[in-house]
Amino acid sequence: MRRPIRTNTMLAAAAAAALWFMPADAAQYGQQPQAAGTGQNAPTPRTPDGKVNFSGVWIGGGGGGGDTLKPDEQGNITVLSKGRPCHPGQECKPGINFERDSGVRQRMDPNLPLYKAEYWDKVQDLDVNGNFKDPDIKCYPEGLPRIGAPSKIVQTATEIIFLYQNKNTFRVIPTDGRAHDPIRSQDLTYYGDSVGTWDGDTLVIDSVGFTDESWLAWPGYFHSNNMRVVERLRRDGNTMTWQVTVHDPDVLMQPWTMTPVTRRLNPNPKALLVEDLPCEDRDQDHIATRERG
Amino acid sequence: MKRLSAFAFLIAGLLMTQPAVAHHAIQAEYDMGKTGAFTGTMTRFAMINPHCRWFFEETKADGTKVTWEMSGAGPQALRAAGLVRIFQIGSVYEVTFAPAKNGANVGRVRTMKSPDGKVITLFHEDPTDPLNN
Numbered sequence: 417m418r419r420p421i422r423t424n425t426m427l428a429a430a431a432a433a434a435l436w437f438m439p440a441d442a443a444q445y446g447q448q449p450q451a452a453g454t455g456q457n458a459p460t461p462r463t464p465d466g467k468v469n470f471s472g473v474w475i476g477g478g479g480g481g482g483d484t485l486k487p488d489e490q491g492n493i494t495v496l497s498k499g500r501p502c503h504p505g506q507e508c509k510p511g512i513n514f515e516r517d518s519g520v521r522q523r524m525d526p527n528l529p530l531y532k533a534e535y536w537d538k539v540q541d542l543d544v545n546g547n548f549k550d551p552d553i554k555c556y557p558e559g560l561p562r563i564g565a566p567s568k569i570v571q572t573a574t575e576i577i578f579l580y581q582n583k584n585t586f587r588v589i590p591t592d593g594r595a596h597d598p599i600r601s602q603d604l605t606y607y608g609d610s611v612g613t614w615d616g617d618t619l620v621i622d623s624v625g626f627t628d629e630s631w632l633a634w635p636g637y638f639h640s641n642n643m644r645v646v647e648r649l650r651r652d653g654n655t656m657t658w659q660v661t662v663h664d665p666d667v668l669m670q671p672w673t674m675t676p677v678t679r680r681l682n683p684n685p686k687a688l689l690v691e692d693l694p695c696e697d698r699d700q701d702h703i704a705t706r707e708r709g
Numbered sequence: 710m711k712r713l714s715a716f717a718f719l720i721a722g723l724l725m726t727q728p729a730v731a732h733h734a735i736q737a738e739y740d741m742g743k744t745g746a747f748t749g750t751m752t753r754f755a756m757i758n759p760h761c762r763w764f765f766e767e768t769k770a771d772g773t774k775v776t777w778e779m780s781g782a783g784p785q786a787l788r789a790a791g792l793v794r795i796f797q798i799g800s801v802y803e804v805t806f807a808p809a810k811n812g813a814n815v816g817r818v819r820t821m822k823s824p825d826g827k828v829i830t831l832f833h834e835d836p837t838d839p840l841n842n
Contacts, residue, residue, distance in 0.1 A: 547733040553733060
């Protein structure tokens with residue numbers, strides 16, 4: 417049975433529209449490139465009203481004109497991806513074990529969500545049988561917080577917009593002091609209803625209104641639809657730190673504070689996010705083992 | 710001590726990276742220690758996540774037709790390399806691939822040789838490496 421292609425054209429169009437209709441002062445908020453400097457020693461840019469300015473591209477690449485391959489003398493083209501890093505001096509063979517490596521690495525993470533005892537079997541089942549149950553493999557949205565830190569941020573005086581390369585995803589987060597919308601906070605969505613407030617120079621984003629069909633992280637860490645996600649975003653120079661705490665007393669014994677993620681500002685003033693192409697799960701019918709990563 | 714520090718740094722680096730995306734291991738679907746082959750007409754090239762797909766129709770000696778579906782790397786790798794327009798729909802290719810473990814007419818493409826003799830190799834690994842199985 418063929419599963420339908422899940423396009424995100426509507427999301428991409430909405431994100432583009434959000435950028436197009438941005439208030440006039442947004443250009444000033446979103447100005448690029450940022451001040452010279454590549455790390456924490458660079459000055460932290462601020463908006464005209466004194467807030468930390470997170471605007472910028474927070475992933476590498478995207479400037480175009482990439483590594484276009486040239487055919488060899490016979491006209492042959494060879495692309496052999498290196499799937500496993502190698503030590504300087506080591507013979508660096510291309511490898512296909514990057515998924516196996518990733519699986520080992522993620523299971524080694526000592527910072528785990530602590531589930532109530534009645535859910536331990538479920539967590540183990542999702543981990544062992546992830547090839548058949550992982551919503552990401554089935555092309556569903558990653559959801560929050562699995563999507564990770566934003567790829568690009570556009571900041572205005574009243575809202576902050578997170579753009580993600582992954583599946584052309586966007587989030588529009590009001591920072592005008594409003595409370596959660598009573599309808600949307602009861603919705604069942606992958607990214608929830610988000611509102612942002614400032615705690616000094618830290619932007620705090622509170623999100624509720626989630627579906628319970630997404631995972632927190634790869635091994636099969638599920639959550640309930642009563643989950644609350646609190647993101648804390650800091651910027652020091654051209655470094656951004658994204659820290660997440662998951663509150664879900666329905667299934668967790670205690671809130672889970674994930675290991676912080678640090679991103680560097682992309683220094684390329686021409687860096688762009690490019691369209692992510694549709695995802696279609698055509699593998700499921702042929703998966704023969706539980707190996708994954 | 711220096712070696713220990715480097716090892717600790719490596720482990721810390723590994724632990725700090727939490728990819729959002731996940732996938733089954735390539736070995737869960739394909740037998741990477743084997744190589745299959747066919748010659749067929751490319752009928753479709755699909756730029757889709759998480760893997761590009763090439764579809765072929767092979768005509769057997771007795772005239773019967775067999776369809777093949779080849780999987781490759783994610784589309785982003787081909788886009789970054791500027792390789793998305795080199796495939797000729799309607800042309801006959803000689804294809805080698807790692808076959809599906811369940812015996813279906815699908816595979817992980819290794820090479821595609823076009824009628825003019827040029828070979829496109831799109832693969833991850835050294836097929837002779839025993840760790841690939």
